[in-house]
Amino acid sequence: xxxxxxxxxxxxxxxxxxxxxxxxxxxLVVLPSGLWRMAMAxxxxxxxxxxxxxxWRPGLETTSxxxxxxxxxxxxxFLTLGLVRPWGERTPRWLPLLGGRHVPVWxxxxxxxxxxxxxxxxxxPMFWGHLPGSAGAAEGPHGAAAWIMNACYxxxxxxGPLLAVVTVAxxxxxxxxx
Numbered sequence: 060x061x062x063x064x065x066x067x068x069x070x071x072x073x074x075x076x077x078x079x080x081x082x083x084x085x086x087l088v089v090l091p092s093g094l095w096r097m098a099m100a101x102x103x104x105x106x107x108x109x110x111x112x113x114x115w116r117p118g119l120e121t122t123s124x125x126x127x128x129x130x131x132x133x134x135x136x137f138l139t140l141g142l143v144r145p146w147g148e149r150t151p152r153w154l155p156l157l158g159g160r161h162v163p164v165w166x167x168x169x170x171x172x173x174x175x176x177x178x179x180x181x182x183x184p185m186f187w188g189h190l191p192g193s194a195g196a197a198e199g200p201h202g203a204a205a206w207i208m209n210a211c212y213x214x215x216x217x218x219g220p221l222l223a224v225v226t227v228a229x230x231x232x233x234x235x236x237x
Contacts, residue, residue, distance in 0.1 A: 071236045074143045075228075082143040082225045088214035089136040093129040095211035100125035105208060106200025135174065139222055142171060142229040164233045171226040179219030185212065 099105045102117040115121060141147035147167055152158040200208050 071148055072232050074232070078225060078228050079143050081221055082139050085139040085218060085221050085225070086133060086136040088217045088221065089132055091211040092215050093133055095208060096125050096129050100129075104204075106202075106204025107198060109198040111198040136218065139171075139225055142167065142225045147229070148233070164230060167233075168226055168230045171222060171229070175219045175223040175226060178215075178222065182215045182219065185215070 095105065099107075099115060100117060100122045107115055148162055150157045150160050150162060199205065
């Protein structure tokens, strides 16, 4: 029986170092908010008062929800790395049914672009609720607790734009190679 030949993998242009750093920054800008949430989940006083303090009091349900939310958010942020790593161009061979196949450009670009829009749309209103005079400001953290919370959540504002930059670069790089 003659040996079977497979078509060689297309040579995708290398990922520029600055783009790799941009992609690696995404999980890092998400991390502080996750650490703040996990502190709240285990009972560290984060400055909530009134009904907010009561709603977010640690317990099995609240702690489970916060932990799951934090893990999902970090996982989604980590997926940005797929736009600069080989597993974002060709699926790992160990994956059943899909292993070793090329990732269609739009199969990565469309979810990533929608994710960048969704993250931006979700993160921006979080800050509006903490402005002085807003409904959430009265029961939210004040003083040092507010500074800590804002320092942990402000980096989230970068998630959407960073993901958008990496997504556009991925699309350009992959389409150029096609």
